[in-house]
Amino acid sequence: MKNLKMKAARAGKDLSQQQLADLCEVSRQTINAIEKGDYNPTISLCIAICKALDKTLDELFWE
Protein backbone atom coordinates (compact mmCIF):
# COMPACT_ATOMS: atom_id res chain seq x y z
CA MET A 1 0.00 0.00 0.00
CA LYS A 2 1.35 3.42 -0.98
CA ASN A 3 2.51 5.72 1.79
CA LEU A 4 0.86 8.91 0.59
CA LYS A 5 1.23 10.60 3.99
CA MET A 6 4.99 10.37 3.79
CA LYS A 7 4.99 11.59 0.20
CA ALA A 8 2.80 14.55 1.14
CA ALA A 9 5.00 15.38 4.14
CA ARG A 10 8.10 15.26 1.95
CA ALA A 11 6.47 17.48 -0.65
CA GLY A 12 5.32 19.79 2.16
CA LYS A 13 8.93 20.31 3.22
CA ASP A 14 9.91 20.80 -0.45
CA LEU A 15 12.34 17.90 -0.37
CA SER A 16 13.17 15.57 -3.23
CA GLN A 17 13.49 11.84 -2.62
CA GLN A 18 17.27 12.19 -2.95
CA GLN A 19 17.39 14.98 -0.36
CA LEU A 20 15.30 12.97 2.09
CA ALA A 21 17.47 9.92 1.41
CA ASP A 22 20.61 11.95 2.15
CA LEU A 23 19.10 13.17 5.43
CA CYS A 24 18.24 9.60 6.46
CA GLU A 25 21.51 8.13 5.08
CA VAL A 26 19.75 5.64 2.81
CA SER A 27 19.55 5.29 -0.97
CA ARG A 28 17.04 7.23 -3.07
CA GLN A 29 15.55 3.92 -4.22
CA THR A 30 14.80 2.96 -0.60
CA ILE A 31 12.76 6.13 -0.06
CA ASN A 32 11.00 5.49 -3.38
CA ALA A 33 10.23 1.88 -2.34
CA ILE A 34 8.78 3.04 1.00
CA GLU A 35 6.55 5.63 -0.69
CA LYS A 36 5.36 3.07 -3.23
CA GLY A 37 4.66 0.55 -0.46
CA ASP A 38 7.18 -1.95 -1.84
CA TYR A 39 9.30 -1.94 1.32
CA ASN A 40 8.43 -1.84 5.01
CA PRO A 41 11.15 0.11 6.84
CA THR A 42 12.48 -0.84 10.27
CA ILE A 43 11.51 1.29 13.24
CA SER A 44 14.92 3.02 13.27
CA LEU A 45 14.49 4.15 9.66
CA CYS A 46 10.90 5.24 10.39
CA ILE A 47 12.22 7.40 13.24
CA ALA A 48 14.94 8.87 11.00
CA ILE A 49 12.32 9.75 8.37
CA CYS A 50 10.03 11.27 11.01
CA LYS A 51 12.88 13.41 12.37
CA ALA A 52 13.81 14.57 8.87
CA LEU A 53 10.22 15.51 8.07
CA ASP A 54 9.35 16.91 11.55
CA LYS A 55 6.47 14.46 11.94
CA THR A 56 5.52 11.79 14.47
CA LEU A 57 5.41 8.07 13.78
CA ASP A 58 1.62 8.18 14.07
CA GLU A 59 1.33 10.92 11.48
CA LEU A 60 3.41 9.11 8.87
CA PHE A 61 3.10 5.40 9.51
CA TRP A 62 -0.15 4.73 11.38
CA GLU A 63 -3.09 3.89 9.17
Place this chain on the structure above:
Amino acid sequence: MSSYSLGVLVGLAVTFAILLISFFLRKKYHAGEEHYDERQILIRGKGYKISFMTVVVINAFYSFFFYGITKEFVSPQFVVLASAYIGIVVYTLYCIFNDAYLQVGQNAKTWIIVLLIVTISNAYCAIVSLDRGFNDAGFATSFSFNTLFAVSFAVVLAGIAIKYFLDKRGSADEES
Protein backbone atom coordinates in the same frame (compact mmCIF):
# COMPACT_ATOMS: atom_id res chain seq x y z
CA MET B 1 63.86 -21.23 -6.30
CA SER B 2 63.74 -20.04 -9.89
CA SER B 3 63.70 -16.35 -10.76
CA TYR B 4 60.16 -16.80 -12.19
CA SER B 5 58.79 -18.19 -8.89
CA LEU B 6 60.59 -15.47 -6.95
CA GLY B 7 59.06 -12.82 -9.23
CA VAL B 8 55.57 -14.24 -8.74
CA LEU B 9 56.03 -14.35 -4.95
CA VAL B 10 57.37 -10.78 -4.78
CA GLY B 11 54.54 -9.58 -7.05
CA LEU B 12 51.94 -11.24 -4.84
CA ALA B 13 53.53 -9.84 -1.66
CA VAL B 14 53.64 -6.29 -3.06
CA THR B 15 50.01 -6.52 -4.29
CA PHE B 16 48.88 -7.84 -0.91
CA ALA B 17 50.78 -5.08 0.93
CA ILE B 18 49.24 -2.35 -1.30
CA LEU B 19 45.73 -3.79 -0.79
CA LEU B 20 46.24 -4.01 2.98
CA ILE B 21 47.56 -0.44 3.28
CA SER B 22 44.78 1.00 1.08
CA PHE B 23 42.19 -0.93 3.12
CA PHE B 24 43.42 0.55 6.41
CA LEU B 25 43.79 4.06 4.98
CA ARG B 26 40.26 3.88 3.59
CA LYS B 27 38.92 2.61 6.90
CA LYS B 28 40.67 5.42 8.76
CA TYR B 29 39.76 8.39 6.55
CA HIS B 30 36.46 7.35 4.94
CA ALA B 31 34.79 5.41 7.75
CA GLY B 32 31.00 5.47 7.55
CA GLU B 33 30.82 7.45 4.29
CA GLU B 34 29.77 4.47 2.19
CA HIS B 35 27.41 1.81 3.48
CA TYR B 36 24.51 -0.41 2.45
CA ASP B 37 21.16 0.66 3.85
CA GLU B 38 18.73 -1.81 5.43
CA ARG B 39 16.78 -2.51 2.21
CA GLN B 40 19.99 -3.15 0.29
CA ILE B 41 21.23 -5.58 2.96
CA LEU B 42 17.97 -7.54 2.66
CA ILE B 43 18.21 -7.64 -1.13
CA ARG B 44 21.83 -8.78 -0.98
CA GLY B 45 20.87 -11.57 1.44
CA LYS B 46 18.21 -12.79 -0.99
CA GLY B 47 20.74 -12.48 -3.82
CA TYR B 48 23.15 -14.78 -1.94
CA LYS B 49 20.41 -17.40 -1.61
CA ILE B 50 19.55 -17.26 -5.31
CA SER B 51 23.18 -17.42 -6.43
CA PHE B 52 23.91 -20.32 -4.05
CA MET B 53 20.98 -22.30 -5.47
CA THR B 54 22.15 -21.45 -9.00
CA VAL B 55 25.60 -22.92 -8.32
CA VAL B 56 24.07 -26.05 -6.75
CA VAL B 57 21.75 -26.58 -9.74
CA ILE B 58 24.53 -26.03 -12.30
CA ASN B 59 26.85 -28.47 -10.50
CA ALA B 60 24.07 -31.07 -10.21
CA PHE B 61 23.18 -30.79 -13.91
CA TYR B 62 26.82 -30.95 -14.93
CA SER B 63 27.62 -33.99 -12.82
CA PHE B 64 24.47 -35.91 -13.82
CA PHE B 65 24.05 -35.04 -17.49
CA PHE B 66 26.99 -33.17 -19.01
CA TYR B 67 30.24 -34.51 -17.53
CA GLY B 68 30.36 -37.55 -19.81
CA ILE B 69 29.64 -35.78 -23.07
CA THR B 70 31.77 -32.66 -22.43
CA LYS B 71 34.89 -34.07 -20.72
CA GLU B 72 36.74 -34.28 -24.06
CA PHE B 73 36.28 -30.57 -24.77
CA VAL B 74 35.89 -28.83 -21.40
CA SER B 75 37.94 -29.68 -18.32
CA PRO B 76 36.08 -30.26 -15.02
CA GLN B 77 38.54 -27.77 -13.49
CA PHE B 78 37.07 -25.10 -15.74
CA VAL B 79 33.46 -26.11 -15.02
CA VAL B 80 33.95 -25.83 -11.25
CA LEU B 81 35.28 -22.28 -11.61
CA ALA B 82 32.69 -21.40 -14.27
CA SER B 83 29.78 -22.48 -12.04
CA ALA B 84 31.14 -20.30 -9.22
CA TYR B 85 31.47 -17.39 -11.61
CA ILE B 86 27.95 -17.88 -12.95
CA GLY B 87 26.76 -17.74 -9.33
CA ILE B 88 28.65 -14.49 -8.78
CA VAL B 89 27.24 -12.98 -11.98
CA VAL B 90 23.68 -14.00 -11.03
CA TYR B 91 24.17 -12.43 -7.59
CA THR B 92 25.65 -9.24 -9.05
CA LEU B 93 22.88 -8.85 -11.63
CA TYR B 94 20.22 -9.43 -8.99
CA CYS B 95 21.78 -6.70 -6.84
CA ILE B 96 22.16 -4.32 -9.81
CA PHE B 97 18.52 -4.64 -10.90
CA ASN B 98 17.30 -4.20 -7.30
CA ASP B 99 19.49 -1.14 -6.63
CA ALA B 100 21.62 -2.93 -4.07
CA TYR B 101 24.93 -3.19 -5.93
CA LEU B 102 26.45 0.19 -5.12
CA GLN B 103 26.56 1.42 -1.55
CA VAL B 104 24.92 4.65 -0.44
CA GLY B 105 27.29 7.46 -1.41
CA GLN B 106 29.43 5.28 -3.68
CA ASN B 107 30.66 6.54 -7.03
CA ALA B 108 29.43 4.36 -9.91
CA LYS B 109 32.07 5.68 -12.34
CA THR B 110 34.97 4.19 -10.33
CA TRP B 111 33.42 0.72 -10.48
CA ILE B 112 32.57 0.99 -14.17
CA ILE B 113 36.20 1.92 -14.94
CA VAL B 114 37.51 -1.02 -12.86
CA LEU B 115 35.10 -3.43 -14.58
CA LEU B 116 36.08 -2.08 -18.01
CA ILE B 117 39.81 -2.52 -17.29
CA VAL B 118 39.29 -6.11 -16.06
CA THR B 119 37.08 -6.98 -19.07
CA ILE B 120 39.42 -5.50 -21.67
CA SER B 121 42.62 -6.94 -20.15
CA ASN B 122 41.09 -10.43 -19.91
CA ALA B 123 39.67 -10.22 -23.44
CA TYR B 124 43.12 -9.22 -24.71
CA CYS B 125 44.80 -12.13 -22.88
CA ALA B 126 42.16 -14.52 -24.28
CA ILE B 127 42.75 -13.32 -27.84
CA VAL B 128 46.53 -13.64 -27.45
CA SER B 129 46.23 -17.24 -26.17
CA LEU B 130 43.52 -18.24 -28.66
CA ASP B 131 45.51 -21.18 -30.06
CA ARG B 132 45.61 -23.03 -26.70
CA GLY B 133 41.95 -24.07 -26.82
CA PHE B 134 39.66 -24.85 -23.87
CA ASN B 135 41.24 -28.09 -22.73
CA ASP B 136 44.86 -29.21 -22.57
CA ALA B 137 45.31 -32.84 -21.46
CA GLY B 138 42.39 -32.57 -19.03
CA PHE B 139 43.43 -29.21 -17.61
CA ALA B 140 41.82 -25.83 -18.18
CA THR B 141 43.92 -23.42 -20.24
CA SER B 142 44.64 -19.75 -19.65
CA PHE B 143 42.48 -19.04 -22.71
CA SER B 144 39.45 -20.66 -21.05
CA PHE B 145 39.95 -18.74 -17.79
CA ASN B 146 40.51 -15.40 -19.53
CA THR B 147 37.43 -15.96 -21.67
CA LEU B 148 35.38 -16.80 -18.57
CA PHE B 149 36.54 -13.67 -16.72
CA ALA B 150 36.05 -11.40 -19.74
CA VAL B 151 32.53 -12.71 -20.42
CA SER B 152 31.53 -12.53 -16.72
CA PHE B 153 32.65 -8.93 -16.29
CA ALA B 154 31.18 -7.96 -19.67
CA VAL B 155 27.80 -9.34 -18.58
CA VAL B 156 28.00 -7.30 -15.34
CA LEU B 157 28.86 -4.19 -17.37
CA ALA B 158 25.94 -4.87 -19.71
CA GLY B 159 23.68 -5.23 -16.65
CA ILE B 160 24.83 -1.85 -15.32
CA ALA B 161 24.21 -0.25 -18.74
CA ILE B 162 20.71 -1.75 -19.05
CA LYS B 163 19.83 -0.67 -15.50
CA TYR B 164 21.11 2.83 -16.23
CA PHE B 165 18.85 3.16 -19.28
CA LEU B 166 15.86 1.65 -17.44
CA ASP B 167 16.36 4.17 -14.62
CA LYS B 168 16.73 7.02 -17.10
CA ARG B 169 13.53 6.01 -18.88
CA GLY B 170 11.62 5.80 -15.60
CA SER B 171 13.25 8.81 -13.94
CA ALA B 172 9.82 10.44 -13.69
CA ASP B 173 9.20 7.76 -11.11
CA GLU B 174 11.38 9.62 -8.61
CA GLU B 175 9.02 12.43 -7.76
CA SER B 176 5.79 10.73 -8.81
